[in-house]
Amino acid sequence: MRIGIHRSGNKGYEFTVWGPFLKTVSLKMVSPYQKNIPMEKDQRGYWKAMVEEVTQNISYYYRLDDERDRPDPASHFQPEGVHGPSQVIDHSFHWQDEHWRGIDPVEMILYEVHVGTFTPEGTFDAVIQRLDDLRDLGVNALEIMPIAQFPGERNWGYDGVYPYAVQNSYGGPEGLKRLVNECHKKGISVVLDVVYNHMGPEGNYLREYGPYFTDKYKTPWGDAINFDDAYSYEVRNFFIENALHWFRHYHIDALRLDAVHAIFDREAKHFLHELSERVEGFSLQAGRRFYLIAESDLNDSRVVVSRELGGHGMDGVWCDDFHHSLHTLLTGENQGYYLDFGKIEHLVKSIREGFVYSGEYSEFRKRNHGNSSKNVPATRIAVFSQNHDQIGNRMLGERLSALVPYEALKLAAGMVLLSPYIPLLFMGEEYGESSPFLYFVSHCDPALVEAVRKGRKEEFGDFKWKEEPPDPQSRETFLKSKLHWEKRTEGSGKVLLDFYKYVIMLRRTVPALSYLDKKNLAVDGVEEDKIIFMRRWKDSSHVFLIFNFNSIDVKFTSVFPKGIWIKILDSSEKMWNGPGSLLTKELNPEQEIIIKGHSLVLYRNENL
Structure with a gap:
């Protein structure tokens, strides 16, 4: 079932929203003209209305039970933010990538970007101005942190509440399309980070529509998404359609699925299994491959094992163990989850297999952890020395450049880029960016802001950091996280950048390095x-x-x-x-x- 707004032949546009327990729903047009259109409910709880004439920039709400107006859960654009009306988007665009077939993960050099802090402007169009720099570095896969509409203008993106809508402050739908189009013209794939394990707290009106959440499970962010309880079929449909939405309308090449360990599903066919099945079908229809890369804290190889062998069929998985092994050897840190690492043997095992903990006892977790990744192909494991989590979830957001000497930065780069796995770089690491990457938000509710401040302090308990964390609500915290692009053109920053370029060149041109296989190791x-x-x-x-x-x-x-x-x-x-x-x-x-x-x-x- 396709949801949201879709053209229905010559009849006009069909508006569809799921609300199984609502007594009445009407489509309320608010701009440029006002009109109220009753909607009809089908047997599965979908409300529908056909509108003959719909033009770009029409704004609307859904009026629920004749008492409250709410934005569309599948809104494609929220120009006035998470509480404002939804806007109709015409997805016609002059794409220039008709011959683009994407890049196989085996060839990817991933580069993770936060749009808001990547440039002074913090927009999609500003990212375009830096694509030649990334291509010159050797990057061929741009991984964008979540851009689904979140509250305010400053956020990592994991507080998004409209999974189909492109963040207004970044440039909205047109801005994202321009960025993807330019990436493809320059031979760069686009990986988009999506969040299917929770929704943000502000502007989250999904509960008013239907049972999108369940109290059977708890996540660090509250109730879990309802993937296996009553009415879960329609919830699964909502998120699967979202994945196809990014491929279909924005030509995104791959999705990075955030924290799949917090996607709770005891169905015989797991949500991830069904998602990979549907994406494979979409790929066959489109005539090219689209990919799914998961982040998981479980060290569970089933995430990337093929569906035929009982796995979920993801195309790749982030390997935190590689990072932890490398980080502890470089820094000597041993608090929090770093307690489980710090020996050469840990990194050796990660290079050989991927996961370090494949069933062994974890002192940090006080239990056995993980299963073996020995048989997982190297082409399905992504490794890194830094990423948004490992930097931003430190109290002061320090990058490696603030923690280790210059020589160790080159050592870290070499280990990641010359490993037999898919390398991921975090924006700015290639020249030793000195600015931190801090956690920041711009919520409207003072009580929520205070709760975020308190929650951040509690998160750092395992690490025994004594400093006071920067205020996540402060604009200054956000501005401190901006990159200093001028540092890549002079002094040690330029030398380190040249080092990265040379190592990436070796990786691509030396067959022994470009061939990703654990058996030839x-x-x-x-x-x-x-x-x-x-x-x-x-x-x-x-x-x-x-x-x-x-x-x-x-x-x-x-x-x-x-x-x-x-x-x-x-x-x-x-x-x-x-x-x-x-x-x-x-x-x-x-x-x-x-x-x-x-x-x-x-x-x-x-x-x-």
């Missing part, structure tokens, strides 16, 4: 020296990497396979603002070498 580590050795190969292309997570130089006898190995990357060299390398251009097996602290080196052999 050997990795080991030395706990005492904090050294990781990694070998990757594809046909005649072989590479050998050494990562030193020790802050001091380490001497050892090389464990290189036979043959002559040529150095093609050394992060400690002076050209990368390093202290200077102690390694020769060519190395032989069983040669004693010294690798500088917090550095990585990459050797290549094409003759094995």
Whole structure:
């Protein structure tokens, strides 16, 4: 069942909204003319009205039970915010991507962006002005944090309450289409972050329409979305249609599904299973692939296992364990969920398999956690050293650039980009952005603002941070999170940017690095020296990497396979603002070498 507004042949436009327990619903036009149109209810609780003439910019509410006016839950645009009327959108657009077929995840270099803080203007059009910079970096997949309409002008996007509507302060539907169109013209895929596990608190009128929520389960944000209780069929339909909406009207290439561990569903066919099924059908109809990438805190490989083998069939999953393993080795932090990490063996296992916790006991969780990802293809695992969560959910929103020395930033970049997995970068990390990424909102209700402030303080309890968190409601908190683009053009920022460009180039052009496969991989580590050795190969292309997570130089006898190995990357060299390398251009097996602290080196052999 398609919901919202749709053209119905030559009859006009059909307005459809679900409200099974409502006694009356009428379509209330408010601008540019006023008119009230009664709606008729079908057996499944959908109210419908046919309107012959509908033009762009008509604003409307649904009048519920003759007593209150509410925006359309499937509104495509809320020009006056979450409490204002919905607006009819004509989705005709001069698309110039008719030959675009997207980018396979195996080739993606993902780059996560928050539209509001990515540029001074904080709009879709302003992002367009930076696409050439991203393409020059080597990025070919722009991952946009949620843009579904949220309250006010400042928000991470996870407080959205109109899943079909494009945020008005970013540029609305036309702005998003222009951005996607320009991305495709430049060979960049667009991944959109969507939230199907909860709705934000302000402007959330879904309860007044029907049983969209259930108290059977609790999420960190309150009652869960009703995916398996009575009337859940229509709720599932609402969110599945939403996914297709982004593909159909905005040419989005992939969706990143936020926190799927908070999507509670005990049905025989899980919501994610049904969603992937429907997206596959849509892809066949459209003649090209659309993808689903999940974020999950469960370490459950079933998320990406094929539906035929009993999984949900997602095309990819974020791997937090990789981040935690890398972060703790770089920073030495051991509070909160970092308590479970901090050893070389953790990162070695993550490089080999993906999940570190695959059924082992977690001290942080006080229980066994996860299942094995050993058989999950490398092409379905996304890794990172930073993202919006891992930065923004720190009390002071510090990036790695504020936590570790410059040499360690290059080490982190190399580990992510030269791993056998899909790499994700967070905006600004490529030049060592120094501004924090803080949590910010712009709610209208003072009581809600105070609740958010209190909730943020409680979230940091496990980390024992003593500072006072910045006020999330303050505009200053938002402005502090803006990128400083000028830093990428000078000094150490430019050097680090050039380092990222070079490493991405190697990843793309060296077959052993571009071929993502766990079977063509050997990795080991030395706990005492904090050294990781990694070998990757594809046909005649072989590479050998050494990562030193020790802050001091380490001497050892090389464990290189036979043959002559040529150095093609050394992060400690002076050209990368390093202290200077102690390694020769060519190395032989069983040669004693010294690798500088917090550095990585990459050797290549094409003759094995």
